[in-house]
Amino acid sequence: MNRFDFSGVPIEGLATSPQIQAASDWFTRYGYVILDNVESPEKIRSLRAEFFENYKDQIRDHEAADSLEVGARRFMIPLRFSGGLGAPTVFANPYALALVRSVLDEAAIVDAFGAILSLNGAEDQHIHHDGPILFNSEISRLLPAYALTFALPLVDMNDLSGTTAIWPGSHRRGNYEGQEPLHPEVPVGSCMLWDYRTYHSGTANRSDHVRPMVYATYARRWYQDPVNFRKETLPRLVFEPGFIRGLPDDLRPLFAHVRSTG
Known part of the structure; x- marks a missing residue:
């Protein structure tokens, strides 16, 4: 089973729950997992409206200082x-x-936070993994995950608006040749996570609207994405002074790598 339903699952005791353990085992083996019903569809619709209001100026078909083109008509902001x-x-x-x-571990950090915009008419993305193989060595395939991507769609991911094609187990094999990918449907309120080493590809957006997907890169404390933020004008994390100090104690470690906690 590649997806796990969290409707009605209490937050208390999640770390040791059988659902999280099963999802973790699946992720480790296949390099991805889908978590269903982690947020209400109503809340996601509210977030979508907020996105189109606050980020409308960044919905454009060209790379700017504060964006990165990651495929034809596909941008990271x-x-x-x-x-x-x-x-x-x-x-x-x-x-x-x-x-x-x-x-990962209890000391996992948020290395980056943003959105991937697949404009209407976006074609299939190139097949890739999110970062280079650790140490540029095949031994990387044998190691536990050191970074992963969390994807929260603001529009249903399906055959019309597009989804993220995934090659299960490719984080261990080191290739995707000879294997047909999965094209999972991920409705609003659900999320998808994949290992940084897992091959995947955004599929074509055949709808008449933009498909925004919120993403976060989580990593072990010592890891930093060396590829996607080489542009000095593209920040990994954007927050106001006092943001980290205002977080609950259990979430502050997510930003332990940030030099200033202003």
Whole structure:
């Protein structure tokens, strides 16, 4: 089973729950997992409206200083840690975070936070993994996960608007040749996570609207994505002074790598 339903699952005791353990085991073996019903569809619709209001100027078909083109008509932009989109219920969704800390460790950090925009008419993305193989060595395939991507769609991911094609087990094999990918449907309120080494590809957006997907990169304390933020004008994390100090004690470690906690 590649997806786990968290409707009605209490937040208390999540770290040791059988659901998180099963999802963690699946993720470790196959390099991805889908968590269903981690947020209400109504809340996601509210976040979508907020996104289109606050980030409308960044929906454009060209790379700017504050964006990165990651495919034809497909762009990565930073999101601010403010409003509903920057709330802990998003970047530290309790169900996703319990899985992150199980797969990585309790000291896992948020290395980057933003959105991927697939404009209408976006074609299939190139097949890739999110970061280079650790140490540029095949031994990396044998190691536990050191970084992963959390994807929270603001529009249903399906055959019309597009989804993320995934090659299960490719984080261990080191290739995707000879294997058909999965094209999972991920409705609003659900999320998808994949290992940084897992091959995947955004599929074509055949709808008449933009498909925004909130993402966060979680990593072990010592890891930093060396590829996607080489542009000095593209920040990994954007927050106001006092943001980290205002977080609950259990979430502050997510930003332990940030030099200033102003």
